[in-house]
Amino acid sequence: MALDQSYVGRTYPPTPPYQVGREKIREFASAIGATDPLHHDPVAARALGHPDVVAPVTFPVVQATAANQQVVLDPGLGVDYSRVVHGDQRFVYTRPITAGDELECVTTIEDITSRGGHDFLTTRHDVRTTAGEPVVSVWCKLVVRGEG
């Protein structure tokens, strides 16, 4: 069943504050094999003008995916999560994420289209500091595969 187009433009409340930890950045960087000192060594990060270690570019997917649960679990929208596959992903940065940031994420449904029996759900996740400073916007397009 096609997703309800009237949900386009809907914005969800900000997620609870997420504290970006130095060890979490190191863990994520190590998991993708990123050994650059900028991800691991606060001294190296400060030498390049950052307050602390810098997160890899795809790091905010952790928060965006968590925030997207508001959408995919919204009973009114009715996404069948067992049929969801990841279509597109994009990050647009205002500034890098560094350890010590306290971030929240506001999710907006940007587009819903149906084509060939499949639904395409595009969400935008605006990640900002709890003080309101914009940091990164994350776009995610999910494909909800049709039945049969």
Next chain:
Amino acid sequence: MSELAVQTFRVTRADLVRYAGAAEDFNPIHWSDRVATKVGLPGVIAHGMLTMALAGRAVTHWAGRPDAIVEYGVRFTRPVVVPDDEEGTEIEVSAVVRGVTDDGLTQLDLTVTCHGEKVLAQARALVRMA
């Protein structure tokens, strides 16, 4: 258009387990052959976001520093199957410089393949080249 040197990244099952933990993505298609084959996949596949992250590492390597990426987007086109052996599989990343924006940012078009087949499409990055 100038081409950037090809970079390769090996991906094993152990890498998938490690990424699942770090990214908090515990979808069983990334660690269970039983579940993966049940949903019609040939076997366990890599997280699309891991492939994107590895291609992102190639970009930061070309750019010279990891805080250089301003924009980065991809489309996931084909799963990266990771066999349960020591070798796993290999992802190959190449890129061409498409142009430079008015504010001095370099536009890169990436080609990301596994066994010669494209696994990402419309893979583009906007970077501050050193």
